[in-house]
Amino acid sequence: MSKRILVLPGDGIGPEITAEAVKVLDALVGEGLDVELDEGLIGGAAYDAAETPLPSATLDMAREADAILLGAVGGPKWEPLDISVRPEKGLLGLRAELGLFSNLRPAILYPQLADASSLRAEIVAGLDIMIVRELTGGIYFGQPRGIRTLENGERQGFNTLVYAEHEIERIVRSACDIAMKRGKRLCSVDKANVLECTELWREVAERVVKNEYPEIELSHMYVDNAAMQLVKWPKQFDVMVTTNMFGDILSDAAAMLTGSIGMLPSASLNEKGQGMYEPIHGSAPDIAGKGVANPLATILSVAMMLRYSLGESAMAERIEKAVEQVLDQGLRTPDIMSEGMTEVNCEGMGDAVVAAL
Numbered sequence: 001m002s003k004r005i006l007v008l009p010g011d012g013i014g015p016e017i018t019a020e021a022v023k024v025l026d027a028l029v030g031e032g033l034d035v036e037l038d039e040g041l042i043g044g045a046a047y048d049a050a051e052t053p054l055p056s057a058t059l060d061m062a063r064e065a066d067a068i069l070l071g072a073v074g075g076p077k078w079e080p081l082d083i084s085v086r087p088e089k090g091l092l093g094l095r096a097e098l099g100l101f102s103n104l105r106p107a108i109l110y111p112q113l114a115d116a117s118s119l120r121a122e123i124v125a126g127l128d129i130m131i132v133r134e135l136t137g138g139i140y141f142g143q144p145r146g147i148r149t150l151e152n153g154e155r156q157g158f159n160t161l162v163y164a165e166h167e168i169e170r171i172v173r174s175a176c177d178i179a180m181k182r183g184k185r186l187c188s189v190d191k192a193n194v195l196e197c198t199e200l201w202r203e204v205a206e207r208v209v210k211n212e213y214p215e216i217e218l219s220h221m222y223v224d225n226a227a228m229q230l231v232k233w234p235k236q237f238d239v240m241v242t243t244n245m246f247g248d249i250l251s252d253a254a255a256m257l258t259g260s261i262g263m264l265p266s267a268s269l270n271e272k273g274q275g276m277y278e279p280i281h282g283s284a285p286d287i288a289g290k291g292v293a294n295p296l297a298t299i300l301s302v303a304m305m306l307r308y309s310l311g312e313s314a315m316a317e318r319i320e321k322a323v324e325q326v327l328d329q330g331l332r333t334p335d336i337m338s339e340g341m342t343e344v345n346c347e348g349m350g351d352a353v354v355a356a357l
């Protein structure tokens, strides 16, 4: 039976970059990849059409899909909306509904782009780290939350950081499974010196690794130190595992080490292996509609999809090699442009990857 892929272009540059990724998928379908594509609405586009950022039709299609390819959501147009119907709620809702608890964010520096990093080439050349971020728990979902008025009339904002043991166990296992396929080194990031919730995180991480993955070398690091170490000597890390909010911040810092936010894919998996694949960047309203967005992060997200949800590692590798080849050819979208290279637009980059395939 064909595997079903749901494409959710979303907002801003989302439709531009997903169109190029779909071209790559179509090229592979022409060579025997057995998938069927559906398309749905999410985020601001969905709000405009149905007054909700996550229509039930989208959710139904997402539940049926083997994998989801998402562009990006959000933009200034929807910022005045109540937080409950903002585009980002569509994305958070989808993650929660599908139980996509494990967010894999690789930070790989392509040698061709070493000069694009804000750090010196010797510090980042050859960088290959994987940040595993817990995605459905922690402070982004914890209750109670809100803004309340105190007795003295002053308003107070509050959120709750909570993790149950089973949530910590499964994300640590997910990170260990990845570490086993890489360098077998795992760094668990917490703030156990201040937050009880992450004191438990540390204890559970210790237990899971000791009992189930004795081959893995586990270390612990406070999040403030992890942020410093990432910019000081990032190559010390192999796999990092951390909470939702710490992972959100650290993975963006790691992304910047690679020089372009437009190059990095991500995957979010649930316990069934169903996954949502998306570039790590947002909807880039500043360049939306200009046709200049870099589609490579989305195209590389398709490679992750083939590897993690569709069991097609060989095709995943072909995409990754094709991306390297277009970089070797000197083709660059404006965000990664440098002297002596050839500037192409979003469509030109997508076409070049298809040609290289």
Ligand code: NAD
Binding pocket: 013, 017, 071, 072, 073, 074, 075, 076, 088, 091, 261, 262, 278, 280, 281, 282, 283, 284, 285, 286, 287, 292, 293, 294, 295, 297, 335
């Ligand atoms: P952003 O990632 O959209 O943009 C940051 C900068 O990177 C911008 O200068 C943008 O032009 C550039 N950029 C991003 N992707 C690029 C690409 N593929 N090619 C070239 N340049 C690229 O982050 P932001 O500006 O903080 O947020 C814009 C909107 O996106 C907001 O509404 C935010 O909520 C939303 N957002 C969505 C997601 C998501 O859908 N997963 C993630 C982050 C932010």
